[in-house]
Amino acid sequence: MSRTRRTASLTRRHVPFARGRRAAIAGTAVLAAALTACSGGADAGGSGKAAMKDKAPMAITVNLTGDKAKAGEPVTVKVAEGRLTSVKVTDAKGGELTGQIAADGRSWTSQRNASPGTSYKVEAKNDSNGTAGAQFTTAAADKVNKITISPQKGGTYGIAQPISLVFDNPVKNKAEVEKQLKVTTSNSTEGSWGWMKDYSGQDRVDWRPKEYWKPGTEVKLQMNLNGVDSGQGGGYFVRDYNTHFSIGKDQRIKVSLDDHRLTMTRDGSEIKQIPISAGTPGGKKASWEGKLVVMAKEGTIRMDSQTVGLGDAYDKMVDYSMRLTWSGMYAHAAPWNSANFGRANTSSGCVGMSNANAADFYAAVQPGDPFEVVGSGSKGKPEIGNGYGEWNESWAEWTARSALHGS
Numbered sequence: 001m002s003r004t005r006r007t008a009s010l011t012r013r014h015v016p017f018a019r020g021r022r023a024a025i026a027g028t029a030v031l032a033a034a035l036t037a038c039s040g041g042a043d044a045g046g047s048g049k050a051a052m053k054d055k056a057p058m059a060i061t062v063n064l065t066g067d068k069a070k071a072g073e074p075v076t077v078k079v080a081e082g083r084l085t086s087v088k089v090t091d092a093k094g095g096e097l098t099g100q101i102a103a104d105g106r107s108w109t110s111q112r113n114a115s116p117g118t119s120y121k122v123e124a125k126n127d128s129n130g131t132a133g134a135q136f137t138t139a140a141a142d143k144v145n146k147i148t149i150s151p152q153k154g155g156t157y158g159i160a161q162p163i164s165l166v167f168d169n170p171v172k173n174k175a176e177v178e179k180q181l182k183v184t185t186s187n188s189t190e191g192s193w194g195w196m197k198d199y200s201g202q203d204r205v206d207w208r209p210k211e212y213w214k215p216g217t218e219v220k221l222q223m224n225l226n227g228v229d230s231g232q233g234g235g236y237f238v239r240d241y242n243t244h245f246s247i248g249k250d251q252r253i254k255v256s257l258d259d260h261r262l263t264m265t266r267d268g269s270e271i272k273q274i275p276i277s278a279g280t281p282g283g284k285k286a287s288w289e290g291k292l293v294v295m296a297k298e299g300t301i302r303m304d305s306q307t308v309g310l311g312d313a314y315d316k317m318v319d320y321s322m323r324l325t326w327s328g329m330y331a332h333a334a335p336w337n338s339a340n341f342g343r344a345n346t347s348s349g350c351v352g353m354s355n356a357n358a359a360d361f362y363a364a365v366q367p368g369d370p371f372e373v374v375g376s377g378s379k380g381k382p383e384i385g386n387g388y389g390e391w392n393e394s395w396a397e398w399t400a401r402s403a404l405h406g407s
Helices: 172-177 335-340 355-364 395-399
Strands: 030-032 036-040 051-054 058-062 076-078 083-091 100-101 108-111 119-126 130-139 149-150 163-167 182-184 193-195 201-210 218-223 243-248 251-256 261-266 269-275 290-293 296-306 317-324 330-333 351-353 369-376
Touching: 036 395, 058 335, 076 119, 083 100, 083 108, 108 130, 149 243, 149 351, 163 351, 172 182, 172 193, 172 201, 182 201, 193 351, 261 355, 317 355, 330 355, 351 355
Parallel strands: 251 369, 330 351
Antiparallel strands: 030 058, 036 051, 058 076, 076 108, 083 119, 100 108, 119 130, 149 163, 163 201, 182 218, 193 201, 218 243, 251 261, 261 269, 290 369, 296 317, 317 330
């Protein structure tokens, strides 16, 4: 059974500021500010006249120039004479590209890339108190890549909840993108990113801990993607993203296809046991098995068998629906199948139970709770991108999916 999946995307418009005059030499901006210094003293004849001496002007070169500079690479500033003491690169909205001066003082490089469609101002100083400046504007992106982020910011989730990022466009530069994704936790949880194809066919990267989360963990994700090139066919990212969430109770759910029972534990103690009827064995209506995750509590929804390739088998409103896969496996109330609860698996793939049990179970479940299905008569494990299937892989298998750490 299935629902339409909706995604949201955000856009950002950059407003360029007025550009100053520039001088270009061989495609590189070179600007100089004349510096003078006075040295007072008597001449050999004791006339007392002051001698004036001009210092050499300060000149800088910037690797990005003009009105259509190439985005997606760091800004580099070099000084012709002396040593740089400070460099500041800001955009029209006051945002700053921080960077570092080289050990020899002759150059400075930004830590972040220049973003597409953005005007920048460069201000530099050297060790003789000289100053120089430059301005440039990067070309607009031909294509912009965006992401859909799960889970939602500020929520509380179960111990199996991964971070999941789905990209609008292909990501060829996976390692470069993964470098910009920084996960921090309140208890130094070990984890890794892993790349896959989402059920939608889009590129996706998830972060899961090595073991299930510890209850109470606070999780933050900073995605410094502004100015990063996705690679061929993907376009640039033109904004940063961030999210945070918390881990709630240690709740675990197990369904036995053989015993027709659902068991729920909290902190290791059983709190519920519910008779169920799962998917009909031996075909498309069988249930998936393995370590699934409660993706969302969707409540009362319309379920139409045509959306999952089961013809006209059903089309009805269903209460207390909890999504387990993108392909349409749910746990939900199924009062029309009450004769089979605890006795036989006769559903169209979902885990059905009585209204009363479904209401009680729905109230207790957290999105992100692990939901393991065991026993005979399943149709196997779902593809990793069909829901949150990463827990069906060993830690070695999972880390091999990382673009930075995989083999």
